[in-house]
Amino acid sequence: MANTAANSKPVPTLVSVDPFVPDIPPFATVKPGEVFKIECHDWTGGQIGNNDTSDDVRDVDLTVVHNLSGPIAVEGAEPGDCLVVDILDVQPFDKMPWGFTGIFELENGGGLFAREFKSRAAKAIWDFEGIYASSRHIPGVRFAGIPHPGLIGTAPSPELLATWNRRETGLIAELGAESVPPVAYAPQPKGAYVGQDLDDKIKEKIYQEGARTIPGREHGGNCDIKNLSRGSRCYFPVFVKGANLSVGDLHFSQGDGEMSFCGAIEMAGIITFKTSIIKDGVQMFALRQPIFLPSPIDPMYSQKLVFEGLSVDIHGDGKQYNMDATVAYKQAALNAISYLQKLGYTREQAYLLLSAAPIESHVGAIVDSPNACVTLAIPTGIFEQDILPKPEGLERTDYGQCAVRSDRVV
Amino acid sequence: MANTAANSKPVPTLVSVDPFVPDIPPFATVKPGEVFKIECHDWTGGQIGNNDTSDDVRDVDLTVVHNLSGPIAVEGAEPGDCLVVDILDVQPFDKMPWGFTGIFELENGGGLFAREFKSRAAKAIWDFEGIYASSRHIPGVRFAGIPHPGLIGTAPSPELLATWNRRETGLIAELGAESVPPVAYAPQPKGAYVGQDLDDKIKEKIYQEGARTIPGREHGGNCDIKNLSRGSRCYFPVFVKGANLSVGDLHFSQGDGEMSFCGAIEMAGIITFKTSIIKDGVQMFALRQPIFLPSPIDPMYSQKLVFEGLSVDIHGDGKQYNMDATVAYKQAALNAISYLQKLGYTREQAYLLLSAAPIESHVGAIVDSPNACVTLAIPTGIFEQDILPKPEGLERTDYGQCAVRSDRVV
Amino acid sequence: MANTAANSKPVPTLVSVDPFVPDIPPFATVKPGEVFKIECHDWTGGQIGNNDTSDDVRDVDLTVVHNLSGPIAVEGAEPGDCLVVDILDVQPFDKMPWGFTGIFELENGGGLFAREFKSRAAKAIWDFEGIYASSRHIPGVRFAGIPHPGLIGTAPSPELLATWNRRETGLIAELGAESVPPVAYAPQPKGAYVGQDLDDKIKEKIYQEGARTIPGREHGGNCDIKNLSRGSRCYFPVFVKGANLSVGDLHFSQGDGEMSFCGAIEMAGIITFKTSIIKDGVQMFALRQPIFLPSPIDPMYSQKLVFEGLSVDIHGDGKQYNMDATVAYKQAALNAISYLQKLGYTREQAYLLLSAAPIESHVGAIVDSPNACVTLAIPTGIFEQDILPKPEGLERTDYGQCAVRSDRVV
């Protein structure tokens, strides 16, 4: 036995899952300063397969999402404190070196362009080769991942939870519960899963009051911020004793906006954490929502091709919106999709690619009434082909099509 | 005479202005491949002074903006072509090494938080020391500029102009002409200035139909994108013979969003261009709006403190919005302002600083109904002080106040 | 069993080692395009322990280094081809999340300043927390790793091997075999280990002719280039059929120059590869030594404090050298060490830190006779403390001492 064996303590894994067997994550308590690992299912809990049709995406059961790991209590954390969370690493499982990006059906999940595109299920499987991802469904690109948790956050207090439910059910009431895709998701028992062996009355209460995890909220949650990547340091407000950190929805990569909804490269994997507590941090830092420091190892692709968008629906009916950054983002994205189609990608491939690759989207200006301006930047270095505009035009390549439904409806 | 004199041809200045004397810019025609310079007034045409009150901002005449230079015709450009514009350099005038950032009155110009803050005029004067800017009105920061034109674009065709006027006057009709600040700006004769000695009938036509330049549009225009900086290459759609490029509203620096409206470091200065034409580029590149390649010399501040915002007005009445990235941007900005106030900056200073410094704002996710997520990143390296969250809290410094009205109303 | 199980093929591990049991690495053959993993011992084969004395460094047996994994043959590779090697990932073993940096004794291994410092054994143990390393022996710093193989290369042809032996034994003859530390290392049977069950005559031949692996050579080898990190693509000349790639000496991090000799953060770990062959590449690319493309995820620390050095021994006897970049590097390094000592680090801690952290050393100018100029840049963001020069001087902290010999001799 070599000298190296002594004092070699592996980092303990607190939540352990088999990515192929959806199972109940246990909960645990950590001390500040401890390094620990949490294993996570992909956000659907293993519903999507490594194959070449999108039938599983079409048929996905979204009542069970997000599949999370936790909560983890941190000793000493109390409401009003700031929980510092170092995201030390995020890795896929060795035995599952792949992930997926999906376009969901208009009627089952939707996505940013679900209505414009009348979306039918499509997907791309991404193979991980070390730090890189590439896809047989979107040939011609390869990029370094920026692995991160799509969803991470502390637990809400009952008061905060009540606020969420009140305002979101209010929005549903305002805009219509029958909206497709839904405008928001009220608590519902179907598919809810709380893991532990709990008293039936508590379970029932959770089913009735537990917020669904689709949107990010004041505690963090499903913010889907790609730069919350391995190496970042995050500061969360604490709302309950122990903070109760939960995590899931790991992404190997994602573009700003995650436009196709299941737009990141979704994966199962392992996240490594360290925590500390700053007493009374909420007041000291005016911490109404999480803040964070990005990682020094986020990928660097210096050359980018940037598309602009304004709050006029020039790709639709030409309607003028009033300083609407969401509309502006959509126009920038549609301009980028049109450009990628000139290179030979199908609309579905382009939509998936912009969702999954390290796309940067900036709010350019948001004061020049009535037009907000949003940009969307594609790193040119991720393409095998030179994609820059040229006097002779763009070279069109046949990239086939992504994985679509077995009935070939797109 | 040294050898160096021979064959030394300075780059010609096509539009020459004295930044202290508002004057009519001439027009000119260039050949593709020529390098040329254009001098530009600041966007207000010299209304704001290097002094310590904001009375000039309070009283600014906005009917005359933007003060532009051009148009410049490019030989051979025709509708449907792509005009490639290299922004080779952007520099302030040697004799005017300063710029300004203003908060405009709620009733005269407004800004992103004009209503929330019931804005009264305030400003910061920035001194340029080579590549850096610092301000006696916002002590404790110094940063490298990212000089760029806030406004640059080709000329619209009559059809496109008609489209603009139709949709924007439609919005005014929809949302109310008496809105404060206005939702949009219809053509009006007052303050309009078209430069050349034109026939009265043509002038009258322009007064009645000429689009006001506040918003960016399909041709580019006032997009206020900070990364259209010196060294960038831009691709514009051409709508009229000659393309007719105009430029103005030069900025020494700007934060993503330019939140206080006159939020960049506004300056007079000189821009250096080179152009080329890609025939039929609009069709070849699906070019419905400009696209561009950013500069390799944009400042690099690797460490950033990032604030999150969602489409819930947590700083106001708590209202839930539906996937509204504008609301999300505002929350991220308000979170950042609150943080900066903990360091000792006034709300006005923080608002001006976030408008003017190289702040990065990303669309994080725009699919997690009902909450869009937008982030706002402050580079920590621009501060003299260490601004990171610490166990002992933040050190509060007295930074005084920015320039306010002589009646001290803020 | 979830859908995710189907088609999930883990990347095969071709060379598998237990980092705690030095063992014979098997050899294997791969096809171009295959992704595979290689496990590697640390370069000493497990002689250095995770403890707080440097006695193991003092007593290290260097006749057995480097402990390598391989060779791996690539199907179809022939002399004159270019072997493209994608270093897809480099990771420590889960069960051994630590590494070491050592100062070796003047008489047993040496190092760049072995003579100047009359080096006695010292070391720092580094704990890995995800992407970061920190050390109880060098407090106050923490940095992102840039994991890479210190040693990687193809196998030499007999002719090339003969060239190596001729020129290196020539140097020994020229400069003296008794030099301490040695100027070069001739083949020797002691400690040589060739892994497979080979015929005795072949073994004997290897013992007599096999080049020792300390220096890098035309095939790559122990170049200790920190930017050959995970995500990089390398192009090697092929000298023998199959190319016969070997790898070892994994580093979690290293500074340019690796000045203390065992200066990187040495670790056992796992490297992931993919290869391809470019026929006749040596001629096509004038490939006399490897070339490579660095990774897009190398850590980014934008602010750096840079020290200069010239080819004058100002830290020694003041001797003027003739355009000697090695002397210049040493002066820059000694200037940096002096600076770090002002912050409270001991000379040994500073020496180890500059060896192990992501220090950048550039050849500034190498034509201004007689002084070559070399710079050495310390990223300021790796320190907890602000290390920049300040009007009030530098804050001196007591950082203790690194691990030294049990007899306390340093």
Added chain:
Amino acid sequence: MANTAANSKPVPTLVSVDPFVPDIPPFATVKPGEVFKIECHDWTGGQIGNNDTSDDVRDVDLTVVHNLSGPIAVEGAEPGDCLVVDILDVQPFDKMPWGFTGIFELENGGGLFAREFKSRAAKAIWDFEGIYASSRHIPGVRFAGIPHPGLIGTAPSPELLATWNRRETGLIAELGAESVPPVAYAPQPKGAYVGQDLDDKIKEKIYQEGARTIPGREHGGNCDIKNLSRGSRCYFPVFVKGANLSVGDLHFSQGDGEMSFCGAIEMAGIITFKTSIIKDGVQMFALRQPIFLPSPIDPMYSQKLVFEGLSVDIHGDGKQYNMDATVAYKQAALNAISYLQKLGYTREQAYLLLSAAPIESHVGAIVDSPNACVTLAIPTGIFEQDILPKPEGLERTDYGQCAVRSDRVV
């Protein structure tokens, strides 16, 4: 007169030169905190012209170099202090938007490969288009400048000057005064120019003792460090009252190593400074040579093709050197030159290009006896052509030749 005129004070120019008329720079005194400009001739004082032969390079009078501006005294600076110099900007003259890179004759100036190449005069003229340089003599490349002073430093004390003269004349004595190119440059009256109307006895003393400015030394001087660029902050040791800062040899761009000697893009231009003093800084910071912080706007080209070199002269006689980083740099450079020749550049073009473009050269490892390893990285984004190795080889383009002697001898 607009409001903008009031309080607009241009930055004063303290040393003013006409780049076409070599003239005596005056001296001046500044207060700490003042921003001021210094105009500088190119280092030869205007001997090289914007034309298409290298006869002026062949015939250059090197007894008069470097042509410097200064010295500038800083009020309050005393020996032992640290002079902080902010290099706020570096710009070419508007009326001279071009610079030059030269290969000097073996017998008149030399260069890193003067002997290997038996160098005859050659040059490239670079045209500046805003932040970019390109050359009709080296087609196919265009890159952002990193403008900086090749030479900047404080004045030596008499004792330090005596040390310089002693050690450098010692080297000449050791290696031979007749070495071609010279190993060092002793003081000599011919071509010496000290600017002011000085007493004859003082002039004579200067002629006999004044150090020639070719090498960098402890005070800074001709270090030719490309990252001392606009936006950097430098800390110089002060040796005499007033510090007496001098500057010159402005470069629009340079590669690490500046290998062809006159290898940067040499230009006349204007540098903007601000200074401050840190009392007793030499002791506080162990400041034996300058240290500095690079600029946040140095160009960013993320993709690089890296060449390796070792201390074996594989491009020459195969000689083994002992840990010689200069030899290693040369091999890396020769490997890069060979590669560029495969793309169609001549040896002279490649040599000039690597000298002038933003090439990065790192000391990889300097402890693996007997082979130092140095790398040289070419940013691929400066080429119009894709220069990466490809299975089909490299595309060879006819790039003509750089400017050579009128007798066509190369």
